[in-house]
Amino acid sequence: MADWVWWVVAALALAAIEIVSLDLIFGMVAIGALAGAVAAALGANLVVQVLVAMFVSVLLIFAVRPVALRHLRASPQARTNVDALIGSPALAMQRVDRYQGLVKIGGEDWTARSLRTDQVFEPGAHLTVVRIDGATAVVDNASE
16 A cells, blocks of 8 residues: 555544544644655655654644634634624614614614613614613614
C-alpha cells in the first residue's frame, strides 16, 4: 500500500478523535498528516514526510489554534430574536394606550401597549420599543 494512503488513514483517525475531544489539537495534527500525505504523493522519502507532517502540525498548533479558540470562545455580541427589537423604532398604526394598540416594527405588525399608564399615542406616532412582553411590544416616545 502506498505511503500516502497511510497518512490519509492517520488523518481520518485523528479527525475522528478531534470530533470527540474538541480541543483543536488533533485537528491540527490531522492536517499535518494530510501534508505528510501530499509529501508522500510527491515522492518524498519517509523522513521528509514525517518532517513535513511535524512542521505543519506544530505551525498550526501555535499559529492557527489560538486564533481559532479565541473565535470559538468569544461570546456573541449580536442580539437576536425579540432581544434585537429592543430599542428599535416603531410606528403606531392604531391608537396605542396602556391596554392595546398596533405598531409596525421593522415591517411587521405587532400588538403594543404604552410603557406608562397615562400615555396615549395616536396613529402615525414615532415610538421606541422598550421591551417585549410575550407577543406585545411595550413602547414609549421616540424622543425619550
